[in-house]
Amino acid sequence: DGGITQSPKYLFRKEGQNVTLSCEQNLNHDAMYWYRQDPGQGLRLIYYSQIVNDFQKGDIAEGYSVSREKKESFPLTVTSAQKNPTAFYLCASSIDASPDTQYFGPGTRLTVL
């Protein structure tokens, strides 16, 4: 069963703690992305990676970090430096070839207590 998986579905953390969100894909896609979605709003790009061991900042990278050690995995760490971390986080992947359509995982809802 191919697709993009994100875990956990719900995550709670105390203020001041770092937390890592998992994203795995078995679609053999080269490119992977992290977006943040706030209630009633569209998606905003945090980071993206076009190839293993390389990644680029998106529009709202401050307070976040990523790694891309394997093609199928692109974990996102929400650090204590992120001022408003409570949000719905979405991971996506694409084949890195035209038209390069992005396909999304089910999301992780992070709540900071």
Place this chain on the structure above:
Amino acid sequence: GESVGLHLPTLSVQEGDNSIINCAYSNSASDYFIWYKQESGKGPQFIIDIRSNMDKRQGQRVTVLLNKTVKHLSLQIAATQPGDSAVYFCAERKTGRRALTFGSGTRLQVQP
């Protein structure tokens, strides 16, 4: 800055009617556009896409129209069903840029 936006935040239609969801974009350098459907608590689901060298593309029960002259994108859903109720996002990609820029979404409510 340049952005993608939507005209109507909520659209309510009767089951069986056709739905039209509109999107305005301001970036003339965008070469690719996508419509996504998002149900509550889930990730966006790809519906249909269109390149900037086209003005119309049809899928199963859906049609996307692109008017580059007025920078307008629309999604038409034929014979709308209760399962179509969701938030619909348009997204654009600028030429040479990998990431998508999303609009704020339109909620489609289908009345039985």
